[in-house]
Amino acid sequence: MNWVFRGRAHKFGDGVPLDNGFIPFRLAIGRVTDPQKLIPHLFEDVRSGFADAATAGDVIIGGTDFASGKPHAQGFIALQAMGIGMICESMPYNSLRAGVSSGLAFLTGCMGVSDMFEDGDGIEVDFSMGRVENLSSGESRSFPPLDSSLREIIDAGGSKGVLRRWWSEKQPVTMSGDMP
Amino acid sequence: MGLTAIEKHLARASGMASVAPGDIVHPDPDLVIVHDGYIAAAHRELGGLGIDRVFDPDRVVFVTDHDVIHATPLAAERARQNRLVAENWGISRFYDVGQGGQGHVFPMEEGLVRPGMFLLCYDMHCTNFGAVGALALRTGSEIITVLAQGTIWVQVPHTIKIELTGKLAPRVMARDLGFRLxxxxxxxxxxxxxYRAIEVHGPALRHLPVAERIALCNTLTEIGLCATYFAPDEQTAKWHRDRGLAPGDAIAADPDAGYESELTIDLSAIEPQAVLPGGEQTIPLRSAELGRAVDHAYLGSCGSGTFDDLVVAADILRGRTVAAGTRFLVTPGSNATIARMEREGLGNVFRAAGAILLPAGCGPCAGGTMGPLGSGETSICTAAVNNFGRMGAKDADIFLASPATVAASAVAGVISDPRPFFAERSAT
Structure with missing residues (x-):
């Protein structure tokens, strides 16, 4: 995957929850996982019209305790499918797990990143290196990227992508490319 | 610097000499436990990826505990699917309906989960196993990775040390301590x-039996701690001796282990607590709505379903009856506990008092599949959580409290402090 994202920053505050923040709870509890059904509802409880305003290459800027609450992955699934990344100052561990499992490009533990951006600024992020640049102000900072073992999972499209690839590689050569 | 017990568990399971907080490891579980609600789903998910087997059927345990009576045709169909999955994957240790009991309790009573073991489990309340010196981490739906590959990435957590001093007053229980903490x-x-792990230390452990440790592990889980751990000691040895079980391998922290923080709690200062409906607020029971009528009282499930918990309730019930207008549901944690209740006469105490004994398992807490709440009703119980709608009607109020408080409230028909019940008994 391309780890460099270039687009606009969508700035949110601290403590935006996954349920009724990233995505309406009814879609999470309904176990909807089809990204096309989820995308129109992204952030609709906290920023209506987000799905129409955002595009591939854009990056969510979150504060502390971002993506909090039960680790329902629906919001991450929709962001990943749209090609949108995420940077936040902190997030709960189980949400981090859900982000990795969903194949989302993201950085966490980026204290001060909220101060770098105004909503709508131009942004370029290399998620593999942790380099973040505000294209509008010219400010650039580096943060620790995710562990390389987690980036491998994201690179495969998430935990199911890893399993699919792993299982495919285990099959006899004659079977390769002919998975059911 | 030495290692905490949690770090030692993860190092051992990962085949490493040492680990540090923040490290990513891939530990090898001694056992993997999947509950009835996700067995068929896991099979479906893996089947969708073309994966038709699990990494080691002998290290996978299935448990039916969330829906043991199949209250709907849909539930019966799901249970049928679960049985087919067990057969298809060759899972011989399938504790189905009427067998083990609640999957976070009976494995410790039967020696399936022993000190020194490392587990990866579907359900978050696997944290109970820290009570006997095992470390179990919750995976949720990522259990499919474990079932396929036999491991999953785990970040080594920071460990917090809690030193317990003093002694709980009569009828104040570990659940009260857990709610307060x-x-x-x-x-x-x-x-x-x-995602912090707690290690519990201190002189008070001499007076804290495994049953109470289970309640503490259980009560601290929902806030996002990943584990609560008690290194095996004399109380653990007693638990195993009483059940004719081998003691297992004790893993304890190094004397110079590095903790993120350390705190000391004086147990003698703890008083009965109540978690108010919705789960957002915990207050001392004396400040709660004492005297509020309860329609539904419920004891048991994963946090308070041991024999010891039932003894506490039976002591309050003996010679008394459940109040008219209140239904008191009791869910023992295991079939072994039910058998012991009957052997020692507790079953008759509960029945004579008018309590309803449910089969071993999760009971009403598992989404109200049995013994649910009606609109506007009030419950006081030992459920794991009390968010609105957890056990039926969304406009029902669920208070969480200790087994003693629940039993006292069932007898009184209103939310009650259990301590006067003890005093009355002592005076006679």
């Missing part, structure tokens, strides 16, 4: 707690 963590009083 959980609320104080959430308030920020003790610093960061997300």
């Amino acid at each position: 959980a609320a104080d963590f959430v308030s920020g009083r003790y610093g960061p707690y997300d």
Whole structure:
């Protein structure tokens, strides 16, 4: 995957929850996982019209305790499918797990990143290196990227992508490319 | 610097000499436990990826505990699917309906989960196993990775040391301590707690039997701690001796282990607590709505379903009856506990008092599949959580409290402090 994202920053505050923040709870509890059904509802409880305003290459800027609450992955699934990344100052561990499992490009533990951006600024992020640049102000900072073992999972499209690839590689050569 | 017990568990399971907080490891579980609600789903998910087997059927345990009576045709169909999955994957240790009991309790009573073991489990309340010196981490739906590959990535957590001193007063229970601690963590009083592991130490452990340790592990889980751990000691040895089980391998912290923080709790200062409906607020029981009528009282499930918990309730019930207008549901944690209840006469105490004995398992807490709440009703119970709608009607109020408080309230028909019941008994 391309780890460099270039687009606009969508700035949110601290403590935006996954349920009724990233995505309406009814879609999470309904176990909807089809990204096309989820995308129109992204952030609709906290920023209506987000799905129409955002595009591939854009990056969510979150504060502390971002993506909090039960680790329902629906919001991450929709962001990943749209090609949108995420940077936040902190997030709960189980949400981090859900982000990795969903194949989302993201950085966490980026204290001060909220101060770098105004909503709508131009942004370029290399998620593999942790380099973040505000294209509008010219400010650039580096943060620790995710562990390389987690980036491998994201690179495969998430935990199911890893399993699919792993299982495919285990099959006899004659079977390769002919998975059911 | 030495290792905490949690770090030692993860190092051992990962085949490493040492690990440090923040490290990513891939531990090899001694056992993997999947509950009835996700067995068929896991099979479907893996089947969708073309994966038709599990890494080691002998290390996978299936448990039917969330829906043991199949209250709907849909539930019966799901249970049928689960049985087919067990057969298809060759899972011989399938504790189905009427067998083991609640999957976070009976494995410790049967020696399936022993000190020194490392487990990866579907359900978050696997944290109970810290009570006997095992470490179990919750995976949720990522259990499919474990079932396929036999491991999953785990970040080594920071460990917090809690030193317990003093002794709980009569009819004050570990659940009261757990409610208070959980609320104080959430308030920020003790610093960061997300994905922290707790190690419990201190002289008070001499008076804290495994049953109470289970309640403490259980009560601290919902706030996002990943584990609560008791290194095996004399109380653990007693638990195993009483059940004719081997003691297992004791893993304890190094004397110079590095903890993120350390705190000391005086148990003698703990008083009965109540978690108010919705789960956002925990207050001393005396400040709660004492005297509020309860329609539904419920004891048992994963946090308070041991024999010891039932003894506490039976002591309050003996010679008394459940109040008219209140239904008192009791869910023992295991079939072994039910058998012991009957052997020692507790079953008759509960029945004579008018309590309803449910089969071993999760009971009403598992989404109200049995013994649910009606609109506007009030419950006081030992459920794991009390968010609105957890056990039926969304406009029902669920108070969480200790087994003693629940039993006292069932007898009184109103939310009641259990301590006067003890005093009355002592006076006779």
